[in-house]
Amino acid sequence: MTVSSDGACAITAAERANMINVQPPPYSPPPVAHEKAIKPWFKKKRIIIPAAALALIVIGGAAGAANKPASTPEAAPAAAGSNSAQNADAATAIEVPDTIGKTAKEAAALLENAGLEVDFSAESGVVLDRDNWTVLRTAPAAGEKAKDGDTVVVSVEKTAKPEAEPVEQAEAEPEEAAQDDAPSLAHANALGSAVMYLDSMPFSRAGLIDQLTSEYGEAYPKDVAEWAVDKVGADWNAEAAEAAQMYLDTMSLSKDRLYDQLTSEYGSQFTAEQAKFGLKAVGY
Structure with missing residues (x-):
């Protein structure tokens, strides 16, 4: 290497050739400290084995979920609907009014006001004028439970008409008659x-x-x-x-x-x- 007049360093051709032919020293890994020595395989399994088991559990659970038949979502609402229907039936239960001895007209008014339908039954005759018929019994009987809109069969008989009192004809005075x-x-x-x-x-x-x-x-x-x-x-x-x-x-x-x-x-x-x-x- 030579130094020029201006103080710069110049490399000669021989020096450049020597630099190219120089080989790096062989690599040798740095010495490993004893406290950082690699743990034996059986100590590593404490971590590896539980992790692998966890992976198997997750995979198995996923496979089981795929094979399990889908649950029917209607089951729970169905049970709830059943309870609601029972509660509704209990709420709409109607006690059949007592109409025995009343006229057919009065009985029909009581039953219809309670939300029940009426069907008259007579052994003879047709129930037209309801004031002239008397209730004997009902089916369902008075006090029994029925649902809104149920039909109650009302057995009736023709009301006996009171015998007409004989009209007393006043004897006219002979003079008035004349x-x-x-x-x-x-x-x-x-x-x-x-x-x-x-x-x-x-x-x-x-x-x-x-x-x-x-x-x-x-x-x-x-x-x-x-x-x-x-x-x-x-x-x-x-x-x-x-x-x-x-x-x-x-x-x-x-x-x-x-x-x-x-x-x-x-x-x-x-x-x-x-x-x-x-x-x-x-x-x-």
Whole structure:
């Protein structure tokens, strides 16, 4: 190796050739310390064997899971559904009402309100008018349990009708019977007199009876006079209005005086209601 004037090192050709031909020393591994010596194989098995066993357990479990038939997920819900159905049946259980002795109509109302269907059974006849049938028994019987919508068979019998009491016919009075069948001559004449008086002037019922029975009038018996007056068919309100106008046509009367004249026993003898009708008719 030479040094140039500028201080740089230069390698000659001979030195370069020697450097190429130089061989590295043979490799020898470094000495191993005694405390780090490799453990014998049987000590390694403490770790290797448990790890291998664990791997076999995992593999075996996977294979068993693959071979095991799939569990049915419906099993648990089915059991739950069974319990729910039992609870629902218990909740919908209905106690059959007691309807013995009631009418078919009353029994049907009780059973249908409880959520049950009704089927009537009669030994004879058809259950049409339910008020005329009486309940003898039911199936299921009263107090037994049934489900909502179940049919209860109701055995009924026709209700016995009470015997009609004989109608007592009152014996008619001979005179009344004669009047109904055909009026007597006295009745016919009294009726003719009543019509004549009403055609001539206004009368109240009481005033016309007095006219027919008075010894200064027609002198008919009172019962005959009453029969004739009732048969004449007069409108007593209209008679009161005509009497009020007749009084005002002949004299000037106040409302009170006219009322007294219409109702007085010495006057026309109209009732209070008839007299008020007459007053209103003439403008009072």
